[in-house]
Amino acid sequence: DQQVKQNSPSLSVQEGRISILNCDYTNSMFDYFLWYKKYPAEGPTFLISISSIKDKNEDGRFTVFLNKSAKHLSLHIVPSQPGDSAVYFCAASDLGGNTPLVFGKGTRLSVIA
């Protein structure tokens, strides 16, 4: 049962353009969402998070949008840079803070110069 779904296994974007990575979840108890970036041979690195009391959180080039009614969140990267090329994991938690994270399968982003 995939509680967190990232339906696009890969995405290619031109440098300077916007990258939009999507994530859907099925568990309405989830109230905290995170995006992790993973380079080859490294562990996932925290990128940005959002709690269910917000619908948008912005940090520099990265913005996460949450649509609770649609159980959907997205990560926007603008402008995209070649160094952003990595696998992006969406993760969710049902109590916030220090509880197990449920991960999606990841989306491989390739930013083409």
Added chain:
Amino acid sequence: EPEVTQTPSHQVTQMGQEVILRCVPISNHLYFYWYRQILGQKVEFLVSFYNNEISEKSEIFDDQFSVERPDGSNFTLKIRSTKLEDSAMYFCASSDSEGWNEQFFGPGTRLTVL
């Protein structure tokens, strides 16, 4: 910047052998986790550990698995009798006690069971 470290980076073992994967969490963190990622699949939660005991575990974390914090710095995952399907990347993570904080992951140990 403090980071989570894991050793070894790659472990090769024979089926049925015991392995111990080691992690040194960030020093002021109190919550510790193990995850695994089978090649091509999603990162899966195994177990969380707080105050010297398991706080939550997944269905994957059966009797073959155990965790321990043998001293003030290390956090270990033991697999008693490895199976071929245990081959995966194993990630350790830690977080501090304040709410809404993200978990910091180590670089992972690649376990190959032959």
